[in-house]
Amino acid sequence: MPGSLDATAHPTGVSATRIALIIALAHAINDAYASFVPPLLPRIMDGLGISIAAAASLGAGYAIATALPQPLFGYVADRFGRRALAVGGVVVSGVFVSLIGFAPSYWVLMLLLVIGGLGGAAFHPPGASYAVRLAAGKGSGGRYSIFSFGGAVGFSVGPLVAVGLVTWGGMERLWVAMLPAVLLAPLFFFGLPSGRGEARSAPPAPPPSYVLRQLAGPLGIIFGVSSIMAFVQRAFLTMEPIIVAEMGGSETLGAAALSVYLGAQAFGTLTGGFLADRMDRPRLLFLLCALALPAHLAAVWFGPWNALGFVAIASAGFLGMATLPPIVVMAQEMSPRAPGASSGIVMGLAWTVGALGVMGTGVVADVTGPHWATLMSMPFAGLAALLALHPGLKWMPVGRSG
Numbered sequence: 001m002p003g004s005l006d007a008t009a010h011p012t013g014v015s016a017t018r019i020a021l022i023i024a025l026a027h028a029i030n031d032a033y034a035s036f037v038p039p040l041l042p043r044i045m046d047g048l049g050i051s052i053a054a055a056a057s058l059g060a061g062y063a064i065a066t067a068l069p070q071p072l073f074g075y076v077a078d079r080f081g082r083r084a085l086a087v088g089g090v091v092v093s094g095v096f097v098s099l100i101g102f103a104p105s106y107w108v109l110m111l112l113l114v115i116g117g118l119g120g121a122a123f124h125p126p127g128a129s130y131a132v133r134l135a136a137g138k139g140s141g142g143r144y145s146i147f148s149f150g151g152a153v154g155f156s157v158g159p160l161v162a163v164g165l166v167t168w169g170g171m172e173r174l175w176v177a178m179l180p181a182v183l184l185a186p187l188f189f190f191g192l193p194s195g196r197g198e199a200r201s202a203p204p205a206p207p208p209s210y211v212l213r214q215l216a217g218p219l220g221i222i223f224g225v226s227s228i229m230a231f232v233q234r235a236f237l238t239m240e241p242i243i244v245a246e247m248g249g250s251e252t253l254g255a256a257a258l259s260v261y262l263g264a265q266a267f268g269t270l271t272g273g274f275l276a277d278r279m280d281r282p283r284l285l286f287l288l289c290a291l292a293l294p295a296h297l298a299a300v301w302f303g304p305w306n307a308l309g310f311v312a313i314a315s316a317g318f319l320g321m322a323t324l325p326p327i328v329v330m331a332q333e334m335s336p337r338a339p340g341a342s343s344g345i346v347m348g349l350a351w352t353v354g355a356l357g358v359m360g361t362g363v364v365a366d367v368t369g370p371h372w373a374t375l376m377s378m379p380f381a382g383l384a385a386l387l388a389l390h391p392g393l394k395w396m397p398v399g400r401s402g
Contacts (some may be wrong), residue, residue, distance in 0.1 A: 011162040022191045023086065023130040024150030029180050030090045030123050031151040033097040033116060035158030035195045035262060036174070037062060038237050039255040040166065042245035047171070052242060052370060056362025059238045061110050061177055062097075063355035065117025066124070070348020071212070074125030074341040082126030087188045092119030094181025101171030121348060128328055128343040130192065144325045145273020149266050152321055156262030159255040167251075187265050204400045210338070212345070219334050219342065225285055226327045228384035230354030232377065233320045235361050236261065239374040244304065246370060248389035257304035257313055264314040265321035281326040282393040289385035292319040296378040300371070323384075 037044075037158030077085050096116035103109035165173045215223055240261075241254030268327045275284050298317040302309035327346050335342035357377070365373035 012102065017143065017146075019192065020131045020146045022188065023127050024147045025150035025184070026086065026123070026188045027127055027147055028119055028154030028157075029184060030093050030127075030154065031383065032154035032158035032161060033093050033177070033181075034062070034066065034120060035237070035258065036097055036100070036162040036177070037113065039159040039163050039241050039251065039258055040171075041238070041241055042251060044109070045242075048109070050106055052365045053359070053362040055242065055366050057359055058106075058110060058113060059234070060355040062113040062117045062361075063234060063358070064352050065114040066120035067117075067120060067348040067351035067355065070125050070344030070351075071130040071341050072344070073122045074129070074344035074348075075338070077126035077129060077221045078338055078341060082130060083189060083192050085122045085124040086130065086192065089119045089121070089123030090181050090188065091185050092116065094178045095125065096117070096174050098178035098334050101166070109220040113227055124347055125341070128347065129332075143273075145270045145276075145329055148269035148273065148321070148324055148328075152262060152266035152269050156259050156266060159258040159262070162377045163251055163255040163287070169185055184368070185246070214335060214342075215345070217334075218392045219331060219345070221325055221387055221392050222330050222334075223346055223350055224387045225289065225323070225384045226350035227353035228380050228387070229289065229292070229320060229323050231357035232292065232354075232381050232384075233317075234351075234354045234358045235374055235377040236296060236299065236316065238358050239361060239365065239370050240300070240303075242365070243300075243370045243374065247303070249304070250365045253304055258308055260304070261299070261313050261317035264317035268318035268320065268322035269325055273325035275322075276326040276329055277360075281330050282388055282390075284326050285323055285388035286385050288319055288323045289388055292316065292323070293379060293381040293385070295319050296381060297375065298376060300374050320381075320386040379389070 041059070044050070044058065045052070045055045073085055073089075093116050096112050096119065100109055100116075102110050103112055127147060128144065131144050161177060162174065165176060208239050214220070237258060240257050241251075244254040244257060245251070272284075272288070295312060295318075296317040298312035300310070302312050304310055304313060324347075328343055331342040331346040357380075361373050361377050364376065367373075368376075
């Protein structure tokens, strides 16, 4: 019945699963642009004559712009509705990232990436809130995994698209990549409910400061796990193409390594969402982080030079991204009145911390070389595993499915 609320219905009468599928497609388009820069870093370094640290700062700058404003955008989405931010964010991300091939200098390139990153920041909190839909009942982990799977697929395709376009027509040909975001924007806009009715009928969303204060409790533990795993994954994504280039590998090989890693993340997020609805989530986080440590070490050590290396890379990507669905669902359950803001904290702020850590990896790489610097970054996954054992998370009911 229109307006009814059950395990699959949205308050507007639109199926929660249908909304998850639409927002997953938008996520795929948005996150494809987010993975354009890493495989092009060796080309950018040669073209602009910049160091490894400067190249790493480009990726970090984009990641911070995508991440840091997310709690604010999440509050706006919770307070006024989600659709404009979600759809507009995809368009801004697509247009500005696709224009980086025209950047004549490092700082112009950084500016384009920051603006494009702000589009991603606007998209992610309302996107995650559309997907999880705590009010729609059981299956929030599964719905989030659909959303995250879309982003992971886009992320995995992005490196091949970026390298394919620049191989075809140079960096300037990247502008073609903005077309999917622009052309599909009407589909996203009319396929998603605005969320304004929900915002008006629900109690006023608490400001981001309210959610930030909860970082002193269990939310802070989840934030710590998310930050560390974001750093480990971002360090691999940023440094692996540089490692491959310095060892004599081709740009295509570096992009292939990223695509295998990111493609495995797509299946990792599906698995993580499935398990988040069926397992004790703190225990699940511990197992995934503990296994991600040796997998990432092996991925960096062996590299994309043989089948064993690609297996290690795929395993690392799978385990790393499988941590995200339980993290986001747990955060939204901790702050059910502010799902957008809480998502922004464990995604946005956490990704900011991870990106800042990668800048440090880049500085170390200029001294020790990228291979050793990246190897030294991977053991941080063990710290995430220890945080998942923190007794502050034991309050969560075993097997809670959202």
